Amino acid sequence: MSDAAWLALCRINGLGPQRQQALLERFSHAAACFQTGAGLLQDLGLSAKQIQALQKDPEDLIRPADRRWLNSPDTDLCRWTDPDYPPLLRQIPDPPPLLFIRGQRSCLNQPMLAIVGSRSATAVGAATAEAFARSLGETGLIITSGLALGIDAAAHRGALVSGTVAVLGTGADLIYPRTHLQLAHQIIEHGLLVSEQAPETGPHSGLFPRRNRIISGLSLGVLIVEAAENSGSLITARLAMEQGREVFAVPGSIHSPLSRGPHRLIRDGAKLVESAEDVLSELGPLFGALCQARPVTAADHWQPDDPHQAKVWAAMNFDPLTAEEIATRCGLTLGELSAILLEMEISGYLTASPGGRFCRLPPAP
Structure with missing residues (x-):
C-alpha cells in the first residue's frame, strides 16, 4: 500500500513536487494523503480534481507500468522519507519527493560532480569530457550527467568503472536516446539511472530542463565542456548557481561556437579549469585528500621517438x-x-x- 501511494501521488495530474511536499508535511507519509477528508486538503492550494483523486484508493490510480515497476527485482524507489535520500538534493527549492532508480543504490550518498555540455560535441570536446570524468572518478567522485548525446555520453563513458549517475528526462524504464541503450545497461552495473518521472513517461521537451535541476541538485558542482550560447547545459549551470553549487568551465578556441557557452560562464564568475586538480581544489577541505596529484602517465609527457x-x-x-x-x-x-x-x-x-x-x-x- 505504501509504495502504491507514492506512485499514485505521481499520477495525479498537475500535482508537482511542491504540492506533493506540502501533502507529505501535512500527513507525514504518502499513504496517509489518501482517503482523508476533503476538508483537510482545502488550504493546500489543490484543485477540485486533485482533491477528488486523493479521496480514492491509491490502487485505483496507479497503472500497469507502475505495478511492473513495484514487482521487478531490478527497479527501486527512493522516497523523500528514506534515510538515504540524497542530502544535497533535499536542499534545492523543489526536490522530487520520489526518485525511480535502477542500479547501485549506494551511489545516492556518495559525493557527485556533474559534467554536461553540447549534444553536438567535437571529438576534442568528447575526449576532454571523458578524460575529466575518468580522472575525477578515480578520486572518489561519482560523475552525474543526463545520458544525452555528445558530452553527456562521453562523461558517462569516462566514469563507467568508478561510478556514474544518469539522470533521465523520461521514465527510468525508457532509455532516450535509444542509441544509448547499451550505455545505460553499462551504467546500471557500476552506477545508477535516476528519474523523477513515472514509468512509461516518454521524452517531452519540457521535461529535460526539469531534469537538469536534479543533475545539479545531486552534485557538489557542475563542469561545462563545450556549449553553445543557447545550450541546455547553461540552464544546468544557472540552476547550479541558484542552488549554491560550484560551476566550472573548460575554455576553448575563440573561433568555435561551442566555446561561447563556457566563455560566457567564465565571464559570469564560473571557475576556469584546465585539470582535474583545478576542480578538486575548489571543492573545499572535505576533498583535500582527493586533491593529491595523480600518477604521471606516458600520455602526459608523450614524445614520439620518430x-x-x-x-x-x-x-x-x-x-x-x-x-x-x-x-x-x-x-x-x-x-x-x-x-x-x-x-x-x-x-x-x-x-x-x-x-x-x-x-x-x-x-x-
Whole structure:
C-alpha cells in the first residue's frame, strides 16, 4: 500500500513536487494523503480534481507500468522519507519527493560532480569530457550527467568503472536516446539511472530542463565542456548557481561556437579549469585528500621517438589544423605527412575533425 501511494501521488495530474511536499508535511507519509477528508486538503492550494483523486484508493490510480515497476527485482524507489535520500538534493527549492532508480543504490550518498555540455560535441570536446570524468572518478567522485548525446555520453563513458549517475528526462524504464541503450545497461552495473518521472513517461521537451535541476541538485558542482550560447547545459549551470553549487568551465578556441557557452560562464564568475586538480581544489577541505596529484602517465609527457612524428606533434595544438597547415609548419610533403598522421591517430594522440582537419587529443587531466 505504501509504495502504491507514492506512485499514485505521481499520477495525479498537475500535482508537482511542491504540492506533493506540502501533502507529505501535512500527513507525514504518502499513504496517509489518501482517503482523508476533503476538508483537510482545502488550504493546500489543490484543485477540485486533485482533491477528488486523493479521496480514492491509491490502487485505483496507479497503472500497469507502475505495478511492473513495484514487482521487478531490478527497479527501486527512493522516497523523500528514506534515510538515504540524497542530502544535497533535499536542499534545492523543489526536490522530487520520489526518485525511480535502477542500479547501485549506494551511489545516492556518495559525493557527485556533474559534467554536461553540447549534444553536438567535437571529438576534442568528447575526449576532454571523458578524460575529466575518468580522472575525477578515480578520486572518489561519482560523475552525474543526463545520458544525452555528445558530452553527456562521453562523461558517462569516462566514469563507467568508478561510478556514474544518469539522470533521465523520461521514465527510468525508457532509455532516450535509444542509441544509448547499451550505455545505460553499462551504467546500471557500476552506477545508477535516476528519474523523477513515472514509468512509461516518454521524452517531452519540457521535461529535460526539469531534469537538469536534479543533475545539479545531486552534485557538489557542475563542469561545462563545450556549449553553445543557447545550450541546455547553461540552464544546468544557472540552476547550479541558484542552488549554491560550484560551476566550472573548460575554455576553448575563440573561433568555435561551442566555446561561447563556457566563455560566457567564465565571464559570469564560473571557475576556469584546465585539470582535474583545478576542480578538486575548489571543492573545499572535505576533498583535500582527493586533491593529491595523480600518477604521471606516458600520455602526459608523450614524445614520439620518430623525429618526423615529433615535429608533427610539436607543430600541432588542440585547435584543428588542415593537413596543408601542418605540412607547411613541419616542412613535409602531404604524402609524407599522411602516413605520419595515420600512425599518430591509431596511437590515440590525435583525431581527425570535420573538414579534413586534425588536432591533438588532450591527455588525461
